[in-house]
Amino acid sequence: MTRKQGFSLNIGWRTLLKDMGFDPVRVLRRAGLPDDLLNRGEVSMASEAYFRFWRSLEVESGDALFPLQIVEMVTAESFDPPLFAALCSANLMQAVQRLAKYKQLLAPMRLDIDISQAGELTVSPAWLTPLADVPDSLQLAELAFFLRLARLATREPIKALRVVLPFHPSSASARRCQAYFSVAVEYGQALGITFSAEDALRPFLTVNDGMWKVFEPDLRRRLSELDGSATTRERVHALLLEMLPGNAATVELVAERLAMSKRTLQCRLEEEGVSFRSVINSTRESLARHYLGSTAMSGGEIAFLLGFEDPNSFYRAFQEWTGQTADDVRQRLRQH
Template identity: 45%
Template structure:
């Protein structure tokens, strides 16, 4: 994902003015071209995209900024993926649609899981890169704002988790209606009753209009990415679901296992090497940015038992998860 580019929504210029933040100052602080927001849709590298959000946070200087950004979302904001989400019948469908097209918006992938606790939406960032606090918190606030616009109800999540608490967690917590907890992943959970609550903004005809164009844009983006990068991104989604197999990844990429194997061979890569490297990168991330136990990490990495994770981890690093965490080098 590190070499890919992502679209910066042209609506950002209007959003910055609504937030009373100078676009010129944000771009200058981020070391980005001063005319960037006047060119129409522009593509940024992940590090440029993250610099933009760090600069916005610094220029905004307001702990309430994630909430203000969430409140700026409206039906009138013409962003095709978000507009398509509002055309969905409910939040669960909207989350699945946005998860599919989120790579068009920024360097991140979404995990969408429906279980007995409700609908859980989690974020997966480029390996080795920590997202700006403002970006991560705004993304979580976005889901509550979207649900409230779509349902016209004061929908509240049942759980919000972040690896690092924001400067003023109560500000965001008050808006969301739930306490922000410190856990390993950026994630937000909604009760099933709210996840399936009908959207009054549902418009199947508009969705059918937008879907082909979104699929084309996604295909163009994926076509520019290496198959190795695409496999790594797919593993970020299949591993927490407990399936580290090539079959699961091939299904996610809509190719056969044989075709996937051949494409990787052409890049001088193998599925097992990518799987091991992705697991190691994620393990180091979890150990360095949260308080998850080795058993929980093993589960998120798709291992059947903790002992298998320990053996693999020692092969990668020559030490144990606890020792690496204690040394602070995760």
């Protein structure tokens, strides 16, 4: 299976940097990136460029532990697909297994999971690049995320059993890390965080199996469409599933994510007998039918997830696609 070759950077970083007191343009310029990068919706960045971005944040913050501040800003209200999938889980054990499965959709990396005979859970993020190239701050952020996830979902002061970093933090940083993780940080060759069996299986208060079942089919489809044999239409469809909720599903952005020009994308779709407009409409229609039949979401919520400006635009479009109203289709689907 072909893995995602770039890291995603979305418009949410603009707000995040502002909340942290950073100047986004200065951060981008220091990293040698375009000034307007964070205004483009979601973009895919090569590893080297993404690492430059994180190193720029390190310099701008002047604090080696700024990733802990970033992670603490993660909330259950964040409409972020990986976080949403994790929070819907029954416990941390299931959450990391889901994240490990779908990590390849998000970045050129993987999550290695180890469960000891005593039931202790160890999660080790692994990049598909030399570890020496990965900024220390990014490695720390990855580990801190899992602890934040556990605390957020259980509303309990979860502690890590063990934290291993492949670099030596300063004495002051080590003490702050110990305060955050509730355990002394160790130095080792492999990055990792370990949780007790009790905490790994502690029930998530945010568990929502019904909503997970709504999103899981789309995630599975996106995984299959990462295969190198996927058609251009399938690749566009996979990207649209990710981009529609952010109202960023333009032909220009899709072409950029696929590393081709707008004209090349349009020509390849035409060779397959479709257009970008027809693909986006068919994707929206299939998602709309799925949401109408599988959830109690309102028309406004569905409209948002499909990238419409308002519910009325969604209702009109749905009737054009199907010749039926959304309410009629929902009622028929529920009957079956």
